[in-house]
Amino acid sequence: MPNHTEPKLIAGNANRPLAEAIAQRMTMHRGVHTGLVDARVERFNDGEIFVEVFENVRGEDMFVIQPTSNPANDNLMELLIMADALRRSSASRITAILPYFGYARQDRRTKARTPISAKLVANMMVEAGIERVLTMDLHAAQIQGFFDIPVDNLYASPIFALDIQAHFRGHMEDLIVISPDVGGVARARELAKRINSPLAIVDKRREKPGEVAEMTIIGDVRDKTCIIVDDMCDTAGTLCKAAAVLIENGAKEVHAYITHGVMSGPAAERVANSVMKSLVLTDTIQPAPAVIAARNIRIVPTAPIFAQAIHNIWDGTSVSSLFEHTTLAPIYESLYAVA
Structure with a gap:
């Protein structure tokens, strides 16, 4: 099905330099300026997170860039609240870009009466309105099965x-x-x-x-x-x-x-x-x-591979093609000499 919208990127506070680098690479790939959606992700005095999106996102294909790294709980809540804000603003699809998926080490019960926190986090993301996940090098491959939505796991x-x-x-x-x-x-x-x-x-x-x-x-x-x-x-x-x-x-x-x-x-x-x-x-x-x-x-840097993966998801083309040297080498040709 042809796309009638442009890919739109939005980022929390977890890794702004990476988000900005991905936006720059998207601009290079497409020849069309792709910036981060204007928004504020702030905290009230008691630590509660507040999100406000300043641009119209109705009907847009949204990509939320937010690794859930340290502080894991704050960054996870930012992701969930941003997704909720976008869903309530009538975005057509919300894809979470998680360069690093926190809680991945808690992927099974190692002892009696312990949680499977990775599954809980997956459930929370789906409930918040996230419809697709793009990540890199999950700690355990079976975490993809914790989600009832598509998960693309890139490899470093x-x-x-x-x-x-x-x-x-x-x-x-x-x-x-x-x-x-x-x-x-x-x-x-x-x-x-x-x-x-x-x-x-x-x-x-x-x-x-x-x-x-x-x-x-x-x-x-x-x-x-x-x-x-x-x-x-x-x-x-x-x-x-x-x-x-x-x-x-x-x-x-x-x-x-x-x-x-x-x-x-x-x-x-x-x-x-x-x-x-x-x-x-x-x-x-x-x-x-x-x-x-x-x-x-x-x-x-991982911005080149994430930018290309986002473009492929938006365009409906293969993400797994990025697992191959012949596809990835040209994307990184400015950093490494291509054999």
């Missing part, structure tokens, strides 16, 4: 593959991809396949939550440049310890590629003082000043 691995090919050109044969735990093997294997590298695993054992008692390397990393890949880095304790264990086992260098830089507490300082040569994060979560200042942390 194609972007990471482009970055690795650009920064390790001429040394690709020395690389080995590392999964930081057994649960992340599928994600690591996907990247390893893209860059044609072998795979190793860090087997970690915990005595209690948050504390790693022992780490064992499954695979030969001697004289290799190790690429640790994971979906998120929170306090960076496990990541830095894994890097140290890899060096102890004969690795030449250790680099890490992480999609979501939660980077809580002393994470940036830990990474800066670690044996890692570099930690590459995406900008799905707005980096804190300490992260930006860290000598060995680098940020890669």
